[in-house]
Amino acid sequence: MTDRTDNTPMNIARLDELADRYGASLAHWPREEARAARLLLAESRAARAVLTRANRLDGILSETRKRSVSVNLQNRLLAAAPEAGWREFLTSLWPFGPVWRPATALLGIAMFGIFLGSTDLATLGIPISVNGALSEEIRVVGFSVAEILDGGASWRE
Numbered sequence: 001m002t003d004r005t006d007n008t009p010m011n012i013a014r015l016d017e018l019a020d021r022y023g024a025s026l027a028h029w030p031r032e033e034a035r036a037a038r039l040l041l042a043e044s045r046a047a048r049a050v051l052t053r054a055n056r057l058d059g060i061l062s063e064t065r066k067r068s069v070s071v072n073l074q075n076r077l078l079a080a081a082p083e084a085g086w087r088e089f090l091t092s093l094w095p096f097g098p099v100w101r102p103a104t105a106l107l108g109i110a111m112f113g114i115f116l117g118s119t120d121l122a123t124l125g126i127p128i129s130v131n132g133a134l135s136e137e138i139r140v141v142g143f144s145v146a147e148i149l150d151g152g153a154s155w156r157e
Helices: 012-022 031-043 045-066 072-081 086-093 100-118 129-154
Strands: none
Touching: 012 031, 012 045, 031 045
């Protein structure tokens, strides 16, 4: 059983990929990969340049882990941060103006729905079926067109 992750031969591109993945220290690499990298490093100046670049990157990354933010800076950042309350939260949900406007519209629609749901439509004189409503609309339009045509005939004379 080997620690080699795949059968890709060691070349500069593979070395660069492994250096990005495991860092510059060959001790952190899989055994077979590290052995192949050592062979390539012994004979290639470009391979050594790849490992030097990875070593510099490792140094930069380890320095950033050591730095911490001072308590004074933390306090100044927290003091400068805006207070987050309900108003800001609601504004983030609805950035188009006051929140009460859409809330009032939704409440009005809900009240209208409750009114229609609790009312007997037959007593209001509203046709219950869509077909009845359409036929009523067609009759009204038909009578209106007939009146216009009759009136237009007398107007043309």
